[in-house]
Amino acid sequence: MKRTILCLALALGLLGTTLAGCGDQTTAEATPAPTSDPQESAAPSSSGGEKVDGGTLIMCEPTDISSLNILYETGDEGMTMLKPVYDPLYVVAKDEVRYYLAESREVSEDGLTITVTLRDNLKWHDGEPITTDDVLWYFEMKMNPDNNTSSGTTVNGEPVTVAAVDERTFTVTLPSVSASYDATLGNLKLLPKHVYEDTPVLAGAEINSTSGVGSGPFMVKEWNKGESLVLERFEDYYRGPASLEQVVFRIIPNASAEEIAFQNGELSVLRLTTQDMLEKYSNDPNYSVYTLTEGRINYMGFNSNSPLTSDPKVREAICLALNVDEIIAGAYGSTDLAPAAKTVFCPSNLYYTDVDGYSQDLERAQQLIAEAGVEGETFRLVYNSSRENMENCALMIQQQLRAAGLNVEIQGYETQGFFEVFFYTDAGDWELGLNGYSTNGDNQGDEYMFSLEGFLSKNICSTDEIAALWNAGDATTDPAERADIYRQIQEQIRDVYTMFPISSPNFVVATDSRLKGVDAIDMIPLFEDYLQLYMTN
Amino acid sequence: MSNYLVKRFLQLIPVLLLVSIFSFLIVHFAPGDPLNMYMRPDMTQEEMDTLRVNLGLDGTIVDQYFAWLGNVFHGNLGNSLITQQPVAGRILEVLPNTVLLMGTSLVLSFVISIPLGLIAGLKKNKLADQLISFFSYVGISIPSFWFGLLLIIVFSLLLHLLPGSGMHEIGRSDLPDLIRHLIMPSLVLSVGNVATFTRYIRSNTISQLEEEYVLTAKSKGATQKHILFGHVLKNCLLPVITLAGMHFASLVTGSFIVESVFGWPGMGTLGMSAINNRDYPMIMGFTMLSCLLLIIGNLVADLLYYVADPRIKSGLKEVRG
Numbered sequence: 001m002k003r004t005i006l007c008l009a010l011a012l013g014l015l016g017t018t019l020a021g022c023g024d025q026t027t028a029e030a031t032p033a034p035t036s037d038p039q040e041s042a043a044p045s046s047s048g049g050e051k052v053d054g055g056t057l058i059m060c061e062p063t064d065i066s067s068l069n070i071l072y073e074t075g076d077e078g079m080t081m082l083k084p085v086y087d088p089l090y091v092v093a094k095d096e097v098r099y100y101l102a103e104s105r106e107v108s109e110d111g112l113t114i115t116v117t118l119r120d121n122l123k124w125h126d127g128e129p130i131t132t133d134d135v136l137w138y139f140e141m142k143m144n145p146d147n148n149t150s151s152g153t154t155v156n157g158e159p160v161t162v163a164a165v166d167e168r169t170f171t172v173t174l175p176s177v178s179a180s181y182d183a184t185l186g187n188l189k190l191l192p193k194h195v196y197e198d199t200p201v202l203a204g205a206e207i208n209s210t211s212g213v214g215s216g217p218f219m220v221k222e223w224n225k226g227e228s229l230v231l232e233r234f235e236d237y238y239r240g241p242a243s244l245e246q247v248v249f250r251i252i253p254n255a256s257a258e259e260i261a262f263q264n265g266e267l268s269v270l271r272l273t274t275q276d277m278l279e280k281y282s283n284d285p286n287y288s289v290y291t292l293t294e295g296r297i298n299y300m301g302f303n304s305n306s307p308l309t310s311d312p313k314v315r316e317a318i319c320l321a322l323n324v325d326e327i328i329a330g331a332y333g334s335t336d337l338a339p340a341a342k343t344v345f346c347p348s349n350l351y352y353t354d355v356d357g358y359s360q361d362l363e364r365a366q367q368l369i370a371e372a373g374v375e376g377e378t379f380r381l382v383y384n385s386s387r388e389n390m391e392n393c394a395l396m397i398q399q400q401l402r403a404a405g406l407n408v409e410i411q412g413y414e415t416q417g418f419f420e421v422f423f424y425t426d427a428g429d430w431e432l433g434l435n436g437y438s439t440n441g442d443n444q445g446d447e448y449m450f451s452l453e454g455f456l457s458k459n460i461c462s463t464d465e466i467a468a469l470w471n472a473g474d475a476t477t478d479p480a481e482r483a484d485i486y487r488q489i490q491e492q493i494r495d496v497y498t499m500f501p502i503s504s505p506n507f508v509v510a511t512d513s514r515l516k517g518v519d520a521i522d523m524i525p526l527f528e529d530y531l532q533l534y535m536t537n
Numbered sequence: 538m539s540n541y542l543v544k545r546f547l548q549l550i551p552v553l554l555l556v557s558i559f560s561f562l563i564v565h566f567a568p569g570d571p572l573n574m575y576m577r578p579d580m581t582q583e584e585m586d587t588l589r590v591n592l593g594l595d596g597t598i599v600d601q602y603f604a605w606l607g608n609v610f611h612g613n614l615g616n617s618l619i620t621q622q623p624v625a626g627r628i629l630e631v632l633p634n635t636v637l638l639m640g641t642s643l644v645l646s647f648v649i650s651i652p653l654g655l656i657a658g659l660k661k662n663k664l665a666d667q668l669i670s671f672f673s674y675v676g677i678s679i680p681s682f683w684f685g686l687l688l689i690i691v692f693s694l695l696l697h698l699l700p701g702s703g704m705h706e707i708g709r710s711d712l713p714d715l716i717r718h719l720i721m722p723s724l725v726l727s728v729g730n731v732a733t734f735t736r737y738i739r740s741n742t743i744s745q746l747e748e749e750y751v752l753t754a755k756s757k758g759a760t761q762k763h764i765l766f767g768h769v770l771k772n773c774l775l776p777v778i779t780l781a782g783m784h785f786a787s788l789v790t791g792s793f794i795v796e797s798v799f800g801w802p803g804m805g806t807l808g809m810s811a812i813n814n815r816d817y818p819m820i821m822g823f824t825m826l827s828c829l830l831l832i833i834g835n836l837v838a839d840l841l842y843y844v845a846d847p848r849i850k851s852g853l854k855e856v857r858g
Contacts, residue, residue, distance in 0.1 A: 056707075063810055063813075064802075064810075066617075066619050066620040067620060074574075074575075074577070075574075145584070145587055146591070148575060148588055148591065150580075150584065151577045151580075157581055203591075203621055204616060204620070204621025204622060206622065209620075209622070222707075222708075224704075224705065224802070225630060225631070225802060226631060226634075226802025226803075226806055226807070227703050227704055227705070227800065227802040228703065228707060230707055230708070246707075248707055250702070250703060250800065251703075251800055251802065251806075252702050252703075252800040253796075253797040253800065253806065253809070254682070254686075254797045254798045254800075256686050256798075257685075257686065257689060257701065257702055257797075257798050257799070257800065260686065260689050260690060260693065260694055260701055261701050261702055263694055264693055264694045264697075264701055266700075266701060266702070413568065414813065415813065416568070416569030416570075416573060416813065416814070416815050417567065417568035417569050419569065419573050420568040420569045420570060420573070421568060424570065424573070455576070455577075455580065
């Protein structure tokens with residue numbers, strides 16, 4: 001009897017510990033603070049304190065970078081972690097051009113020459129001046145095929161020509177007109193010639209992991225591989241030193257551990273991916289919640305190599321059978337996290353027209369299904385199981401298509417496997433696929449996704465006419481003409497049922513409420529301009 | 538003995554070869570292409586072909602395997618397809634972190650489980666045994682990621698006693714800081730081991746206590762302490778040696794889950810990243826090292842058996858003689 005009581009007591013104790021651990025930890029004591037040691041955390045003010053100089057911004061990535069050279073860091077983690085270290089020349093945004101290393105740039109009337117003037121008194125993190133010498137070497141290095149990094153040096157397969165006018169001014173001459181090249185050029189992040197010039201081939205060179213000399217507001221202080229990247233304020237930064245003293249990126253692969261670290265004050269920023277998280281942090285005065293435009297479209301693509309979805313009538317039926325609002329409500333919880341998308345572009349693109357999207361018409365969908373003779377057929381829907389909310393979307397689509405008389409078998413793949421299936425094999429053994437892409441800035445950046453001549457066109461349902469429109473969009477520099485071409489692309493992609501747009505998700509973050517300037521530039525990846533960020537007391 | 542060792546080492550060769558062939562096939566047949574990491578929208582087919590050649594991915598799978606094997610015979614595990622840095626160098630960079638974590642956990646497991654197992658065996662069906670058995674079952678059943686998160690919530694978030702992730706606080710690299718970071722992950726890793734080891738030692742203790750030599754010792758007036766630590770413990774260690782051998786490989790392979798939960802920069806994290814990126818040379822390096830260590834662990838276990846149990850020694854002599 002005693003033993004039974006003892007065992008029961010132990011079991012209850014264990015259950016109690018479990019429940020304590022699973023409870024809501026967002027209390028006034030669970031204080032986030034931008035310090036590295038949780039024990040040194042102090043309670044943040046609710047909001048509206050005075051700006052203070054210094055402070056540490058601590059962010060988190062699930063995987064580490066593999067080098068300190070941004071040239072070879074093309075993944076999300078590289079774009080985010082090395083952003084404070086390397087400044088672009090300029091950023092072409094929807095309504096403005098934001099200049100960083102460049103003071104100005106001018107595109108010639110014929111669109112073939114771009115003249116860029118660098119700012120005066122630019123310095124690398126080691127104190128050496130940034131000049132057009134660095135620019136010339138940079139292009140030369142990128143054009144070396146052994147370096148595996150030729151992006152931004154060619155237009156339609158032909159190399160651009162770069163020439164220095166003086167120490168601060170250089171020209172880039174294009175072999176043919178490419179309106180989007182302006183944005184591409186602006187986004188290049190220069191590297192210091194004096195650091196790398198003695199390394200004949202940069203690809204795989206050890207110096208990529210040791211140098212990290214950049215031009216941004218923060219410089220590399222310490223890189224503990226697999227654990228953290230510590231950046232410190234560059235005092236000689238050409239736009240004046242940042243307010244924050246340090247930016248730290250910690251590597252925490254597990255999402256639950258990341259949220260606990262945020263609640264414990266070990267992180268300053270947490271991305272909110274569910275409605276529950278959004279409500280939880282929105283209602284807590286210790287945190288501020290910001291909604292940023294991600295510039296992304298999540299969509300369902302149709303496979304042109306499948307006998308079922310190669311029929312436009314079937315694609316139309318599927319588009320009419322789906323209700324995007326219900327999919328979003330079921331998959332994301334609300335439109336706070338993911339507003340519905342209607343078209344191939346999103347409002348943060350340079351050219352966006354509010355064209356009509358698809359509206360659910362179940363009756364018409366069923367009629368088309370009957371006409372196409374695919375009633376009761378099984379469609380295979382593939383998705384990237386590593387992406388948040390994709391599985392829920394797949395389940396919602398499965399349910400809605402069942403109502404229209406189609407069976408859907410869903411299959412998740414981890415990222416690499418998904419890309420292989422969705423983009424690189426043309427076996428036609430799937431019909432529907434859930435994917436997403438970033439589409440900020442120049443619309444031409446999406447050509448590779450939706451043109452027959454695009455980079456990932458093996459399975460795309462498109463037409464020669466659409467491909468021609470993409471080419472035309474890049475071949476003119478006239479904004480009105482480009483706007484009209486991209487409107488036509490939106491309409492034609494809709495009319496041939498290339499894809500079913502689902503959402504244009506927001507990038508929602510909770511931050512320590514003392515951190516300000518988070519939404520100063522509403523762009524992803526976080527943060528374009530670290531000078532805008534500061535702490536309050 | 539030396540003949541035995543030579544024979545065992547010779548047996549390593551075909552085993553490693555077979556493992557390398559199967560591993561190579563499995564990683565290459567998994568959907569995904571390491572080239573995807575390099576794909577850019579403005580890339581031409583020619584550039585992609587050049588890149589494939591540069592990365593050594595242009596030949597047939599058989600060509601690629603023999604190229605890899607040839608490098609291995611020259612002591613070169615190849616270069617990572619992602620960083621293009623030597624695989625061996627990267628493994629050696631993170632290996633100490635994993636050895637530290639897994640070694641601490643293994644030592645902790647033995648230090649805790651041996652006395653617990655002996656006590657449970659000695660006090661069979663008594664209260665102490667019941668308690669130890671209860672916790673053993675809990676330890677075996679508890680998922681490590683769940684227990685890890687629970688510890689982080691309790692000791693880091695609620696009590697602010699221990700750091701929740703990483704190996705060091707930013708800007709610190711001293712030993713006390715390292716130990717504070719080591720406590721929770723090593724504890725999580727130990728819980729399952731302690732539970733398993735304790736069960737083994739308990740059952741072995743019970744069976745050993747029923748052996749005639751224990752009765753003889755008792756009849757000769759030996760104390761219980763002397764019987765337990767002088768005779769029974771040595772015999773109980775045989776299954777522990779087997780377990781230690783089996784866990785030897787984990788010293789270098791680490792734990793994918795626990796390293797992920799605690800953000801520990803070890804082999805588990807490296808292995809996971811290699812798999813996600815289809816970094817074939819890194820996966821092969823990781824797999825071969827694990828396999829080698831597993832085989833060596835078993836060999837060391839056999840040798841320790843030889844030392845711990847004189848019957849095996851005499852058995853070998855009889856076979857030879």
